[in-house]
Amino acid sequence: MEWLMQPEIWASLLTLTVMEVVLGIDNIVFISVIVSRLPEQMAARARAIGLAMALVFRIALLSVLSWLVGLTAPLVTIAGHDFSWRDAIxxxxxxxxxxKATHEIHKGIEGDEDEERGAAARKVSYGAVIAQILVIDMVFSIDSIITAIGMAEHLGVMVAAVVIAMGIxxxxxxxxxxxxxxxxxTKMLALAFLLLIGVALVADALGFHIPRGYIYFAMAFSAGVEIINVIAGRRRRRAREARAA
Structure with a gap:
């Protein structure tokens, strides 16, 4: 356990934790959007289940690092680009x-008929929500862990970073x-973020890497503008209420 007293171990833990939190933004946005149509209690349960599954996937992948690294090995070459299992995923x-983002945007604009179908439809929707979270957790977990490989030498550091990041x-x-x-x-903005993330994943699979910093800057800038709009809207409502009183 002497390695626990080494400063570089703690530095790698901090760096890896921050990176896992940043890479987890995509997961948070997706889960927040997908559970927004569920009743409050079911939504909270679905969020907890979704993040718990993400934690399990990440720890499981860390336990099979040799297999995970093998996912980056070329599988087939198409138009001069080597496709691996990671690219396919x-x-x-x-x-x-x-x-999913396009479908949710369509429902948001055209209206959702499922809201008129009662509790039975909502139960089915809950199962569908969990299934969709399960699928996207697998994708984000593989991308996150493969990106993290090499930043820490000890498996314990990687697991600790993942657990701390999931808690945050x-x-x-x-x-x-x-x-x-x-x-x-803001839901429409979050769906636009998902479109952006989807494009970035497809581009990565095709060999055109888009630096995540650019994507996160665009998301942060748009979120900042939206927060200003929300604050301004609240002030306008308060002003109208004050004049009416």
């Missing part, structure tokens, strides 16, 4: 995000989900 996940994500997921639920415009 990222492609499938990216296309799923593009489809769990604490953040509730406020993010509530904010999206009570501000419809």
């Amino acid at each position: 990222l492609m499938a996940g990216g296309l799923f995000l593009l489809f 994500m769990y604490l953040a997921s509730g406020p993010v989900a509530e904010f999206i639920k009570h501000h419809p415009t």
Whole structure:
């Protein structure tokens, strides 16, 4: 256990934890959007289950690092590009995000008939929500862990970083989900983020890497603008209420 007293171990733990939290933003946004149509108690349960599954996937993948690294080995060459299992998984996940975000945007604009079908339909929807979270957790977990490989030498450091990051994500997921639920415009913005993430995953699968810093900057800038709009809207409502009183 002498390695626990080495400063570089703690530095790698901090760096890896921060990176896992940043990479987990995609997961938080997806889960927050996908559970927004569920009743409050079911939504909270679905968020907890979703993040628990993400934690299990990440720890399980860390326990089979040799197999995970093998996912990056070329599988087939198409048009001069070597496709691996990782590329195939990222492609499938990216296309799923593009489809899901587009579908949710359509329902948000055209209306959702499922809301009129009663509790039975909501139960089916809950199962569908868990299944979708399961699929995207697998994609984000593989991408996250493969990206993290090499930043820490000890498996214990990697597991600790993942657990800490998931704890932070769990604490953040509730406020993010509530904010999206009570501000419809932010849900559309979150869906636009998912479209952006889906495009980035597909591009990665095709060999065109888009630096995540650019994507996260665009997301942070748009979120900042939306927060200003929300604050301005509240002030306008308060001003109207004051004049009416």
